[in-house]
Amino acid sequence: MGGGQLVRTAATFAALTGESVEVTDVRGAREEPGLKRQHVAALEAVAAACDADLAGAEAGSERVAVDPGALDGGETRVDVGTAGSVPLILDAVLPLAARLEAPYRVTVSGGTDVQWAPPLDYLTDVKLPVLRAHGLDASVTPTRRGFYPAGGGAVTLTVRPSTLTPLDLRERGRLRHLAVESAASESLREADVAERQADAAVEALQSTAAVPVLRESAYDETASSGSVVTVVAAYEHARAGFSALGERGTPAEAVAEGAVESFRAFDRTPASADAHLADQLLPYLALAGGVYTTPERTAHLETHADLLGTFGFDVDVADADGVVRVSR
Structure with missing residues (x-):
């Protein structure tokens, strides 16, 4: 059983580990269950990097399977066709840098700044600087912004083979x-x-x-x-x-x-990662280890950590001195 985030992460870690994965009852609790076009776009973006075979990767499908090949990189274009979040699609691709054999470039068209997802500037000026400081080699080139409902934005992401270092974010400093x-x-x-x-x-x-x-x-x-x-x-x-x-x-x-x-x-809190970043750093914590703190537990954080455990990457989420400590 999985929501959109779990589908994206499952595809990413299938590519990273070389293990086939199947997700069932996709968004089964939603009023309109099954994959949305933005989830399909994320699957396509990950699959193109590792020559994966996809089954059930279509809008409305409640089951999807990913059978990955080698992470040989290359180049592709993905069009969401709606205002589905471009940054969330790119989030599924970024961790692949840890296992890529060659650079990978993907251009995604859709919504760059939409509800229920961090906007483009968050990706370029918050998340990427943190990850670059810990070994990620990636660059983002925006071409056009896209707002709801038409979308129409376009962003190119280039990820290069990277050696990630542990996320040492115990303290944020002044x-x-x-x-x-x-x-x-x-x-x-x-x-x-x-x-x-x-x-x-x-x-x-x-x-x-x-x-x-x-x-x-x-x-x-x-x-x-x-x-x-x-x-x-x-x-x-x-x-x-x-x-x-x-x-x-x-x-x-x-x-x-x-x-x-x-x-x-x-x-007002002593945390080192905001709620969005705490969730989005989990794949890198799983791959490289480290520790960071966030103001509160969220359902996204806990379900994401549980999914990583099924791939053999145990992440500890624990209350500590008024914050939540996330470590591996």
């Missing part, structure tokens, strides 16, 4: 600086949406923390109108990110406040 990254569709330029999001976030952060606050705002031609703001917190030994998406009828300033408040809540 806060060094903050960065605000605000983006909106070109159609929202006249209303100054990107600038207003950025200005409101910077003002709120400057009243919160006595550190430099960097600022960037930009507009993109997009198939659907939308906006996103991300607050990046750079600590001595860690990074964290907090995002909010614009919604029709919600002022840009209120969107920014949502991201800022999420940062404030995290900063």
Whole structure:
């Protein structure tokens, strides 16, 4: 039985271990069970890197099987066809660097900044810097942003054979600086949406923390109108990110406040990884070992850790001094 995240991780670790895997009752508890197009796209992206045979990899399927070959790399393109999350698809590919025999490049089209998933700027400016500091050799080249419902964004990921080092994130250290990254569709330029999001976030952060606050705002031609703001917190030994998406009828300033408040809540804890990162670092912890802390247990974190255990990678999730300690 598995949700979308478990399907992605199962495919990734099938490729990494060379073991065939079958996932049944896919999203069985959902109102519309079975694979969505974004899950199929992730399966296709992983399969192309290792010449895997896929069975049941189609929208609506409640069973999927992956029979991997060698991780020989290469190049492919994957089109979600909807606003399904591009960063989540790329997340399934990134860990393959640990076992790749040659570089692998994949271009994914879909939604770059959508609900229920970290946005593109989180991937490029939070997750990737943390992983690069621990041996990952990967680069991301965005071509276009894509918002709900049309999607239409495009991002190219290149991963190269990498030797991962243990994730030593016991302590995050002091806060060094903050960065605000605000983006909106070109159609929202006249209303100054990107600038207003950025200005409101910077003002709120400057009243919160006595550190430099960097600022960037930009507009993109997009198939659907939308906006996103991300607050990046750079600590001595860690990074964290907090995002909010614009919604029709919600002022840009209120969107920014949502991201800022999420940062404030995290900063009040001693944790070294925010909730999204704690979940997304698990494959690398499984492969290279290490330790990090996060403010709370989530269902995603625990089910993800349980799945890794079925591949022989035991991860310990334990309460410790007001945070949750994740280690291997």
